[in-house]
Amino acid sequence: MSPALTRRQEIFQRLRDQEWLFDDLRHELAVTVSTLEDDLGHIQRSVKANGERLRVRSAICADCGFALSSKALHPPGRCPKCRSGRLDGPWLRIE
Numbered sequence: 717m718s719p720a721l722t723r724r725q726e727i728f729q730r731l732r733d734q735e736w737l738f739d740d741l742r743h744e745l746a747v748t749v750s751t752l753e754d755d756l757g758h759i760q761r762s763v764k765a766n767g768e769r770l771r772v773r774s775a776i777c778a779d780c781g782f783a784l785s786s787k788a789l790h791p792p793g794r795c796p797k798c799r800s801g802r803l804d805g806p807w808l809r810i811e
């Protein structure tokens with residue numbers, strides 16, 4: 717029996733298996749936005765040591781198609797261009 721995974725180990729494994737929508741991952745783990753952002757910040761630094769990286773596919777506005785900054789792990793509530801609240805992404809994966 718392997719010991720229970722810490723939350724960061726679990727995130728790490730999930731992101732290596734497949735690409736995750738930030739909000740799906742957050743709901744899956746039942747954590748707040750800031751907790752997940754904090755965890756991802758740590759993971760971002762630790763994967764670099766393994767020669768891997770946390771790839772962030774930037775969020776896109778469903779209404780005007782505006783692509784938000786790829787550096788943001790979590791998008792703002794509204795599109796900065798058209799103010800729409802319908803944003804898709806960002807998607808995360810370790811590769």
Ligand SMILES: [Zn+2]
Binds near residue numbers: 778782798800
């Ligand atoms: Zn927009």
